[in-house]
Amino acid sequence: MLFSGTTAILSLLLCLFMLVWNCKAKASIPGSIFCMGIGALLSYGRFLWTGIGNASNYYNEKYGDMVRVWIGGKETLILSRSSAVHHVLKRGKYATRFGNKHGLQCLGMNDGVIFNCNVTLWKKLRSYFAKALTGPVLQKAVAACTDSTTLYLNKLPEMTNHHGQVDVLMLLRLITVDVSNRLFLNVPMDEKEVVSKIQQYFDTWQALLLKPDIFFMFKWMYQRHEAAAQELPKAIDNLLEKKRKALLEAEKLDDYIDFTSELIFAQSHGELSADNVKQCVLEMLIAAPDTMSVTLFYMLMLIAQHPEVERKLLEEIDTVIGENEIQNRDLQNLKVLENFINESLRFHPVVEFSMRRAIEDDVIEGYTVRKGTNIILNMGWMHKGDFFLKPNEFSLDNFHKTVSNNFVHNKYYPGSYKSNFPFPSPLLFVLF
């Protein structure tokens, strides 16, 4: 009798536990069917065929803001719900990225920061980036941007073809590489050569990121990409050689020790390897030319298409700066400009998604997420949602109001973090 009483209580508790558990973790996230692997192959095929951004948009439109698909046989979630995106970005459980391991190895990215797969190393390397992107460098950034832009605008006649046209994107790429060099490396460099190698490196990255493992079983298939990926690291080796020489010859060190010098000192203290130093410098140099330059290009296009926005920007610049040289302290008063930057990044984002991998089991919005699950944060899609006044239109009204802290704590919102102009807001957001 006693036994059956205890059994009954235990059974009741077990039922209650199961009930609570089921409420906490919902059965499954909507998405394409598995169907003996055929569905998984089809979703992977869509990613390879149309690209990650287009495929993510397709699935978010079809199944909603939390979708489950497969990439390379791995379960992959595509998230465009702001609270789910916020959950992933704010938790240490999703610090690593995903991509084909061999592909990332060809690029050296597996041991870097931007596409790291090794959390311990990432934490160590990241501290050098965080230091280099805050404090004194922010003070120097305004001057570096102004000097570099002036330099290249003076060279405009050399960059104009016989039809009177300028390759504006190339011009912006050269400026951004030059600014990065002034701030983080500081050695004489052939910017054109570096820009072309960076583009080659990105092309290889795109080609290898999601390739199936079978592609790396045959050397003849991937050796062309492998060779292309080596061009930029070789150029970085040469730049590092110059930097080491300059440091040895320097009579005294500047008050401000730049990013590359910090890395070289860390290597001489045995904290970093030569490969770590090379990969960090490479990633710092590639970070701007394919993000900042394209973003600036879109911004110029948007200004040309919206003369009323141009007028407002010019009026503000006239009032705040006038005929003076721009100073750091002016930046906080350029509110229309900040609004314009946020809206341009929302409307025409250069990076529409971010790729993460769960390093522990977790629950997102009531759904169980197992360790090893791939996550795509589809922020481009998220920023076209109803939260904005005119989601499908370029309008400064979309960032007109400051967002309340209440909202920010619960949801991820693009304009919610404090922007430390002139570094792009997304950059600061991802780093801190």
Ligand code: HEM
């Ligand atoms: C408009 C310009 C830029 C955009 C849109 C952009 C976007 C991004 C995105 C989407 C990521 C990956 C985020 C993630 O998965 O969490 C990233 C990472 C990163 N970016 Fe940028 N970026 C920009 C400019 C820059 C610049 C100028 C630098 C450096 C000078 C930079 C340095 C980095 C670094 C170091 C990381 C890795 C952060 C980490 O792992 O913690 N970015 N960026």
